[in-house]
Amino acid sequence: MYYFGQFGLDRKDQHVGLANQQYSSQSASDFAQTRFVHHSLPELKLEDVSLATSVAGLDFAHPFFINAMTGGSEKTGKINQMLGILGCFGKIPLASGSVSAAIKDPSVAETFSVMRRENPHGIIFANLGAHHDVDNAKRAVDLLEANAIQIHVNAPQEIVMPEGDRDFSMWLKNIEILVRELDVPVIAKEVGFGMSRETVAKLASVGVQTVDISGTGGTDFAKIENARRAFHDYDYLEGWGQSTVVSLVEVMSLPADRRPQVIASGGIKNPLDIVKALALGADLVGMSNHFLQFVKDGKADRLEEAMQAIDRYQTQIAEIMTMLGAKTVADLRKTDLILAPAVQNWCQARGIDWTAYARRSAEK
Template sequence: MTESASPSGRRKDDHLRLAHDQQTAPVARTDFDDVQILHHALDGLDADRVRLDVEVLEWTWRAPVYINGMTGGTDRTARVNRALAIAARETGIPMASGSVGIALDDPSTAPGFRVIREENPDGFVMANLGIGRSAEEARRAVGLLEADALQVHLNAVQETVMPEGTRDFSSWPRALEAVVAAAPVPVLVKEVGFGLSRRTLTRLHDMGVQLADVSGVGGTDFARIEDARRPGEDYSFLAGHGQSAVCSLLDAPDPSPTLLASGGVRTPLDVVKALALGARAAGVAGAFLKPAYSGDAEEATAVIRGWLSQLTELLALFGADDPAALTRTDLLLRGRVREFCELTGLDAAGYARRDRPDTEPVTDPTTQAAPPSRPRTRT
């Protein structure tokens, strides 16, 4: 494996550098800022009672947070993957690789991915592959990392802006169905930062997909990254396109795959908000890339340990003894998120009354009817 030895390798290094540059820019406002947890001053718990472990399909994860797929395939990206894999091993949280397609096409780049399993032999590892690959390639991707699950990413917006990207998306549904049917491990379908709509989640459920990461706008912006790789920035108008993780979670259908959330998860409080909106766990990329960018495993480990400690303290503050209890947390939805709810027929106000017992004699003064204990959503 050599540093940027091929066009694909140079693209991987470009992606890593540009993603890191986005993380060093001033922190942008996201839809997580339009979700406010209603404070109840006497609801707190003893932090020693709080458990962070969470059930995801048939697995038990150490905490409701994981290192999301980022990179791999060059010497530079291998150093980042090594640091992140050590941090995952030391903290016990799951980790996903970046897309291993480059390693399937050029086996000399495989060590940049294999390092994840080598440094974390007993941990929960997800391989990552772009949609459109064959069922056989999906099996090879899983074997490369001895993976526990396979992420398949949907990235039509990125492909549109990418100079060397595809413009034919018509075969993607059939290809995904074939991978889901043939993969030796559960398949997790994720976006790359543009959100999974209600319609898309319904289609994924109908295909038999068990797990989906809504991966919304607000985090690493691959439209901006690919635009920066083009002369003239011809597609700058697509920056910010898509739905946030917050809006994707709010609009998720029932039934749907088990939901994970990523995209703009900047702090442990954002993780808490994602869990309160129905995500089983939250994926973090950019915030963990910053300490790992130089290959410093100790710093990356310290950052993740800090997140887990703060998550425990936040759950105690909000009266949740485990992550699942956060789904009863009262939320105030404001700004763009409230507008999204109004335009799509979702009951934003209902989220402010989720923890009110059905028998509590509180009425709406305009209707004299007891408000719902759970938010009503459109059908």
């Protein structure tokens, strides 16, 4: 027995509703407890700060984007339409939710392609699971005229999902084939469970040049799938995985020549979280549920609020960078950070020098 009793298109609506129930405006604890060392002489003018960054061969005017959410039903199609409008007028890159629904049922393709129709010139990432073959991935890219594709790895979600996959034996090999055969960049993406350095090293070994480490602290898809079950019998898996901060220090502990570019997502709630993620090694930061709050009801007036939030974030990121004396996104990696106590403990157990983050400015 399962909580909702039926599967199919409405599963996407269930996900949106359950993700909305989980939303909190509070920063994830590891972000909140990780602090910059304040130095009183920034020696920098605000007007000299650049927010530009580059990921997967694509240039971004600002270091954050709207990450993968949804699609595949009438309701989620309306959400994607609003996201497309937001991407166009807010000049912010977007990622679609998993396009697998449109691969299985072409009649729902419009719930995804509407993002490109509303945003004809912006950067859009397609999204598909790691078990899909090259033909399906090409269909996903073509549907969205995507600039890149996220290939998501989500074993905990699949295990808890009543109708989920149970065979993950070919994921790595399949990702290698997709990297080799597709004409757009492939981004290997977690879905809120974080990545270890071992995972990232394996992905890099098969040619992946960009990962989205997507840690805990935001939407918990194991919790979402468990809520769809009648007896909620996977309660004990709530919180499974590594936080976004832990995942960042994990990947940054790899040698530079074995380390792909990093997108950070999972529990990012405000401009300070974004700047902390960039300082911890991310080249780009994704936010999902935060922007879902603006578009979930399909009200046009909330779009204006969302655009104002984007403008506000851009301004405030530059202001925080000025306070830190960081002229560029790369300069943030030279700022000093005191990691959260839980992250320090993790680093100690994993043989990662967490104290080095606190004295990086002295090495400039």
